[in-house]
Structures are given as structure tokens and as C-alpha cells.
Amino acid sequence: MEPLPEPRDLKSVWRMDKWLPELLRNRGGHAERWQGFHPALLAEAIERRNVNWPRMVSRYLRGRDVLDVGCGRSLYSVGFWFAGVKSYTGVDPVLDLDSSLLKDSRPLHGRFTESPWSPRTLERLLPQTRFVRGLTSDLPAGSTFDVLAMHNVTEHLMAIGESFAEFATLIKPGGRIVFRHPNYYSWGGHHMKPRTLGEIIPGDSGQANYIDWGHLIPRPDWPDKITKKQNRIRLGELRELVEKHFVVELWQEERSKKSEGAERLTPEIVQRHPGFSAAELLTQSVICVARRP
């Protein structure tokens, strides 16, 4: 085993110590004997926050063939592997199989940073792992999976009705769709700045359009990032759509935290947006698990 790289983020090393027994258990306790086991790879995946989501839903993933739709340029495959999947397929049009530039959401890092691993290296290192550059329609005809997972993708599906109909055909009967959906109607749901209190620039006229639920009022000068890249689906509509194809087993609405604007909602703001409940405006995201009948 190679030694850990210099810990850039001490939390990841702490989490690795804390999580390792659980992560190894997901793999039957034998991962450390697997010749590709690479603590640095796991540490980097933890640092880049690509382990948390698969770990959270690991009970639905363990021993299953999993399709990760919209996997992005990331180390999520490592998180999924340590969640105990039988096989992992990541699909995304932005994939570059030979590039080791990965998305980096850590504070004080660039949007994409170099890593030692490209998707092609990961295919070699992680058993039963493969990547497909493209859309789900580019998967080999007849491909089916036990689980279709999506993390922060549903809000970007511009023809979400058609996408869900297609997803249903990719999941084996009795299989599941498992996704996290960020709510556009939360304080920072516009994906513009400020998404957190820490990003507020007092007096910034650009931010003034979005801040404190201003993004619920359509404007002619909205950027493509809002009009073309986000479907702005309401939570009720999303649930209805899921129920059209699946049986919902879990619908967990996560409240925004203080740092995500939770304490900035006032009765005046709620009044300004008839048709929205305070609860909907304070829902940061939804985690949904649904079964294909």
C-alpha cells in the first residue's frame, strides 16, 4: 500500500479513519487485500466530497449493478465502489476518459483541479467500473441496471418527463431510482452567487437580483444558467413525475441550514410569493428512493 499523500484537508484523514471500517465492511472486509486498494485514492475521494452521497444511500447500492447518471468529472466511482456496488457505470456527456482534471468543490480550490486519476485509470483500478461519455441514450442497447442513481442532476434535465420515462426502461423490474434533487426554490437554489451566506457581497447589484428569493420572480435578463440549464421543477411536480413510473419508498426533504439562508425568510418574503409555502422555500433538497414495479 502506498502512503497517504500530504493531508491537505485534515478532515478527510479524520473521516477516513472514522469511515474506513464501515467502507471496508461494505466490500465484505476484503478491500484492503484487493491489489488496487489505494488509500490515497480513497483519501482524495473523501476530500473531494465524493464519498458522502454513496455512503448515505449505500443500503440501496450494496451488491447491485449501478448506473450513475450525470456522474460528472469526479471520483464518485470510488465512493460507489466503497458503498459496495457489484458494478458501477458512470455516464455523462462532459466525461473525458483520458483527463485527470476533476471537479473540485473544496473551498479555496479551482473549479477543476488535477488529480492522479483519469476515468480510464479508474476503470483499471476499480473492479467492474466503466465510464460512458454521453447521454443515457448512448448506453449499449438493452442495458439495464438494478439502481439508477443521480446526485444533483435532476434539476438540469430540461426534458425531465422524457428522461424519467427513459430511466424507467433502464431499471430492472423491482430495481430502484435513487436521487438527490436540489430545490430551485430554496434560498440559494438559483445556482448563482450567493449560494451561501459566506458568498454575499454587500452592495453587489448582480447579487441583488437573486438574493432572498428574488430568483422566484422571472426577469428578462436572466442568464442561461437559469433559463437553459435548470428546469425549475416544483417539488410537487417532481414527486408526481416519479410516481408516474415508480413507487416512492423514501421522500426525504432536507431543510436549508443557517449558512444556506434558512434564517433569512421573513413573513413579508412569504407573502411576496403566493403559491409557495414557507416549507417549500426552506427545503434545500430532496432525497428520493423509488422502486420500479
Ligand SMILES: C[S@@+](CC[C@H](N)C(=O)[O-])C[C@H]1O[C@@H](n2cnc3c(N)ncnc32)[C@H](O)[C@@H]1O
Ligand atoms: C451539477 S452536475 C453533477 C455532477 C455529479 N453528479 C456531482 O454531484 O458532482 C450535473 C451533471 O449532469 C450531467 N447531465 C445533465 N443531463 C444529463 C443527461 N441527460 N445524461 C447524463 N448526464 C447528464 C451534466 O453534464 C453534469 O455533469
